[in-house]
Amino acid sequence: MKKILTGIITFFCPSFLMRFLLRCMGHKIGKNVKVGFSFLVIKKIELGDHVRIGHFNLFLNDRITLQSNVIIGYLNIFKGPFGLILSEKAAIGNKNYLTRARLGITYGESNLSLGELTKVTTGHHLDLTRSIRFGDFSILAGIRSQLWTHGYYHADQGKDRVRIDGQINIGHNVYIGSGCIFNPGVNVANAVHIGGGSVISKDLDQPGMYVGQGLRYLENNLETIKLKLDRIEDSDLIEEVYSKKANPK
Template sequence: MRPASYIQYFNQVKGDIWVFLLANAALGNFNKVYRGRRGVTWGRAVFRLGIYSKITSRHTVDCTRSVRFGHYSILAGSASQIWTHGYMHAPEGLDRFRVDGSVRVGNNVYIGSMSVINAAVSISNGVTVGAASCVSKSLPKPGLYVAQPLRWIALDYEQAQTRHSKVQVKGLVERVYHKKPGI
């Protein structure tokens, strides 16, 4: 922790996570930052808040992979979620695999209450994400982004396995693929 950075009350930080709070960065109250055990997770995960960046209250941050905030950015309000993993299910039967990807939030970013940031998303500098938005792809340009309309998107299980690189780490308990950010 750097000078004037702080962690307030009733936060839970669990798992093998490297935590870095730069100058004046803050983790507010009642937040959960967690990572699964080895064998479920692989490699190193970093949780980093840049200068004057803050996660306010009652947010959930999954650190299966790294989550990095730039400077002067905020996860505002409450009840937002950041996910660094998800699952791809076969069209039939029990088969599935996990897709992991780090999340990067740039400088001067505002993320409103009850938003969900999905795995492998990169948010550019100068972005405002409106409340209750689901961010499923990277946001490459500064500006305001709000919730998108619900729509159908074609999904191909076999093609998804070839699109991402397979994680080859001894001891993993399931098949895992690594999705790289879109920026």
């Protein structure tokens, strides 16, 4: 009921009344916060001073924590059991789609975290099966990049398959060009620049410029893949799920 009432207040009430009513409901709302015609159907809201949320956004996630001077544009969709954590002056542009499946398909906690002055621009798709974390002063630029934190590996025959999950970590001062695709579990070091249209399937651990790689063949099978991964022991999961092993660094 609290989530539904929060959504009604954020959509229909002018900002001065919205701030008062949300505070009465236990949400933390700073000074001079402005929310356009957007539904925030959320359990827990923490907004710092001078936060701006534009029109026609749909928030159906668990919780948001936005520090001061954060800006969210218009027509974004945030859907699923994850947290949205934006540091000071971070921004999310327009028409982005952030999603996570329900618990039971997913497990544990997941967050999208943006550091100071970090920005996600327009029309990107972020899969939050596991967390995605950006450092400070970074940008997911252009349009239509995809960040995936889960994937599948199938047996050579039959129905056997496993899901492979992995958190994505992106450092400080990173630039990501338009139309990039990130595979699960990759880590990007500080001061990395990634050219448009690149596929990032392994860690980028040295500063500098990276551009798209050619397609290559890797000989593998399902049992070999399993040996390289950690199995998730969670009785509520509906399928066999593995996680990439932690980076030893």
